[in-house]
Amino acid sequence: MPESQLILNTLKEYFGYDSFRDLQKEIIEAVFEGKDNLVIMPTGGGKSICYQLPALLLPGITLVISPLIALMKDQVDGLKANGIKAAFVNSSQDEAEQQEIFQDIANLAIKILYVAPESLHFLEGLLSEIEISLIAIDEAHCISAWGHDFRPAYTQLGYLKKQFPKTPIIALTATADKATRKDICDQLNIPNAKLHLASFDRKNLALEVRPGNKRIEQIYTFLSDKPFQSGIIYCLSRKTTEALAEKLNNKGFSAAAYHAGIEHQKRAEVQEKFINDSIQIVCATIAFGMGIDKSNVRWVIHYNLPKNIEGYYQEIGRAGRDGLPSSTLLFHSYADVVQLQKFADMSGNKEIQLAKLDRMKQYAESLSCRRKILLSYFGELIEKDCGNCDVCNNPPTIIDGTTLAQKALSCVTRIKEQEPIGTVIDVLRGAQNAIVVDQGYQNLKTYGIGRDIAWRDWQQYIIQLINQGYLEIAFHQNNKLKLTALSKKVLFEGEKVSLAHLKELEKVKQPVINTNQVASNDLFEKLRLLRLELAKKAGIPAYQIFNDATLREMEKHKPVTDEEFIQINGVGRQKMQNYGYQFIKEIQAFVDPPKKKKKTTKKGKTHTETLTLLKNGLSLEEIAVQRKLTASTIFSHIFKLYEDGEAIDLHQFIDKENITAIQKAKELLNSPETLKPYYEHFEGSVDYNTIKIGLAILDKKDSTT
Template sequence: MIETKKSLFDNLQNFFGFDNFKGEQEAIITNILSGNDTFVIMPTGGGKSMCYQLPALMTDGMAIVISPLIALMKNQVDQLRAFGGSDSIAHFLNSSLTKSEITKVKEDVLSGKTKLLYVAPESLTKQENIDFLRLNSVSFVAVDEAHCISEWGHDFRPEYRKIRQVISNIGENIPIIALTATATPKVQQDIQKNLQMNNATIYKSSFNRGNLFYEVRAKRNVLKEIVRFVKQHTGKSGIIYCLSRKKVEEVAEALSLNGVKALPYHAGLDAKVRADTQDRFLMEDVDVIVATIAFGMGIDKPDVRYVIHHDVPKSMEGYYQETGRAGRDGGEGVCLAFYSEKDIDKLQKFMKDKPVAEREIGTQILKEVIDYAESAVCRRKQILHYFGENFNEAGCNCMCDNCSATKQYFDAEAPLHKALSLMKKLGEKFDDHHIISVLMGVDNPQIHNYEHHLIEEFGSGKEEGINLWNSLMRQALLNNFVSKDIDHYGLLRLTKSGHAFLENPYTLRYVLNRPMGSTDDDDGDDAKHGGSAALDTVLLQMLKDQRKKIAKQKGLPPFVIFQDPSLEEMCTHYPISIDELKQISGVGSGKALKFGAPFIDLIKKYVEEHDIDRPVDMVIKSAANKSALKVYIIQNIDRHLSLEDIANSKGLSYEDIIREVESIVNSGTKLNLNYYIDEMIDEDRQEEVFDYFKSSEIDSIDEALVELGPNEYTREEMQLMRIKFMSELGN
């Protein structure tokens, strides 16, 4: 045993250059070297890969590592080749290889030079690969990211279900090591059952990552908040997760526009581009990767300083694994997630067409995310409880937003007794939603079917309010008064502590949730949506005077220069450069360059004289917000199509198309509609309307119709002439 221990440390030093093992690595590796099935549950950054790499290098034969992602395989194979000094020591076998590359891999494997062969589960199940692997001496099989086996895991892969059968086909009594960074008790059970390794030695490390700071924010102006956050962490590495490819591209573009070295990463990109992006991130040519969840599994970058979730994650396992990519070196790691009820609605819609069983599982998994996001309880306590680990929130050391915030408490003794009594009375056959509905007196179909609207407890908790009951039920679960039976639709059961509390209640206080409510998922400015930013009325008057002066010089009405909403927005954001002015609604690039300079000078001087602390938001540049419809309209006006034809092709009314064209022109884009207007309005009448707008102080079509005679012009003609006027003189 002493000799084995010495050999272990010698090999650790020789191959990897480390003097000591991390956590339970030594015990795990010794167990594998003894030929035992081994189950490793270790958080991201705990050193899982070492647990199978070192024994593979020390054992006769070759270890097969089953891994779900090509990026993960490439990263680990590159590292092993660097450590081992030979390209033959490790290979991967997957769909990215050419025929000649596959031949080279097989030659090295058959010659005995290869100690680790990484295989995708899809490749593993091919008969030709099974036949080939039978020809080799396999030391053991490592199943990485083993949570993919379980339907309750966040990244279920049906191919993982076939692994046990394939291993049996390759050879007899091959030891298995299964590894995962995210496994609830239910998922652990599924993994062991499916791999037929119920007698495996289990090594479970704490899921607590003390250096990570967890924060959840309501989703308002999320793009600006992300850009601001990244700019505040300039030069640090970060990963931003989005649910859609479109959003990945949008966020990456916004960051690049603002001088951040950022790249997108998603499955729609070419494999070579993805590999290059990953390499550039690892080599620190790029600071930020904006990605779908496909990025990051197994990426060994220790100094990722923040992980941001633009959209609410689909599951707590996914959230934990993705946030776990921050601060793997034990240094700073900020985990920021944005939460919106709209996100939840989207995720629920995705599940609508799925089979009933899958939908049921998905709903329970998503409910955990909602509870986590909306709860005011210590984030760390909630995460660890989800993975079956009890945690005293005092140990959080204010390393989450909830522990850092001022909390509001309520006396929980009476309401907890009431809720537990009701659960017991109803036979512990219902979930928290049902229990709360009874207490709040919600007469929905399920309540009616069970005739629970007839029991005395129905409506008895109305006075306490829905927020208190949601807070209470969450904390009753976290503090182990009740447990959730996830195999049976998340039904709540009383624990020993719950029964004991019913017998002998005692005083306890719980934290009241701070409901986030419905949030605005628009990335626009507050000012554009009637936000509450204070208007600087002194500056507004100065800007209006400036506008009047320029209008007089150019012989134009003031509204052609900038409209009032644009001036008001300038008074809340204080733009002091042309680039910043372009971000103001109604100010396109043309308007900013044509009229902007004197306004910028005035605002700059005003800010300096009054020592104004400008909002950081204004420094944030955004890409031109031209929807696909607006681009389509501009292109077809350039082609001289009639507005009716453009409207019909998009299923719009004529009024709709006029509104869209007005919006395009008002935001500073020049449109030439002469080809269309000339057919409708003769030259003399056009000139009369043009002259009216040129001399008018008021931007009003109603006033124009009154002034020029309601019977002389139609509203449609007046709208078209106003568009022509604004386009030619204002843009």
């Protein structure tokens, strides 16, 4: 295993971070030890680094199985922006493109290769001839019929472990309950995989549920204080996405519809505009979002009730991936439930789908802290309410439910956790139906101890106990109720239980409008606009330059030297080289506006020092050594000094062969406006700064002829 310092240096150099998030270091070390791993980590938790970083230090290629073409392209573009050699193979490419990539793989010119499961057979011969150091299965829940997004193409992946028995496999997903986790490992032939279960608690997400009346008016109100923020509205039908997008556009918002019925090129255009902040809002079916790695989505609305909690959790997880405060809003109605029941009736595992839909409905109607419900669903139990959901902000009347809880939990214990909620209630109420009699439950001490409480009321109380994590439903065991670690505290340690008064269910809860928004700031807005401008020039999504969290850190610390700027989280070597000067210049202008007329600014000084040393005859490398900066940083100084009108001969920094190659590429590519087509044309062999120098020389030559 590489030394810890080398791993940390790699993290900073390529990804811009000084330290790991929770579990990342543990997972990466397990990969280097050759272990198989199952990683359950919420959206935005940093799953990708768990295989991307090892890929850089392992000797061979890392193979990544990914379900969506858009997701692959997004990941590969992001890796290239960080200076990492990566590629993808899928059905969107023609044979010539694929052969070119195959040649790069054979020449060991690629470290990370993304491939769709349907395209694996194209690589069979090639994979047997090269060293595969790691296999990553992204969106691993797709392999399980228990999961919420089963994809038949994933079922073939079990052969990978048989073909590469000594190669570690890392399976990653954002959402998987206990049944799905076990099935993933069984299907992939990694039964002894080490489980890494990250916290599902996304504290930055405000959770809110409202009745589905006057949804359009409520959405207008919700969006009224979010004029420039990106968001997604999930709808159940294609027709609704189009109607809603049209209404939002008529109200002055920038919105577009997205669903599987829209022509492919149009869908790709909508997605690209959303990623690049050209469209603020996407109204979509669940077909949208899985391939989006956009970190600055500030809110997610569910226009209709989702079909299960896994899907709902994954979809709200597309908001606030940068860790900044973000809002989620869910509308629900009886009509939604009826429609989703019809969908479940047509599915292959109807009973599971209906049980999970029922659990989703219980979440929407709950009088308990919503975060507690989500976390307990995935097996994570917290004792304190979150304070960042509508129930916590508008709490119901509370009663002491300890005795009720003890009765229910004792009953589940006595029947040995072998029955669903309905049978548990029948035993509590002393019913004499066939199930109770056949199992001999009438002989239990808990039989009939809850006769004084109506069946419907017991159902509501038990749902509250499930919501608070005192019980859980085993969907893969015919929905049997199971005890949890918290239930033992009630039964044996005297823990008190608070339950909502059932009269609260009859009230129409007033909508709670979340006001926990990021305040607008002049510097942040300037940095955001600069990022957008640079992204358009480079032909990449804005968040791939820096995400909102990195901009917020710049806003807070206001770095005005290279040394300060490189300390910002999210700033790695490649991004410092490509964008450092522009952002520092913008920050310096904000900190020290020209009207103040100060003699020397820090930013001015650092470039003046580079210019002085250059005029004294020092080479680029000598300047870098003397100034204790990277050669790439000095390179960016010199180019910007040239742009600002300094008399610098750029020919000393580029050879004639590169100028000739760039000129040919310019003619071949028909003079593209962005640098990315050049970079891809040269397959990364010519860096961005060299391309910029070459184009500057050619532009000057053209202007003088």
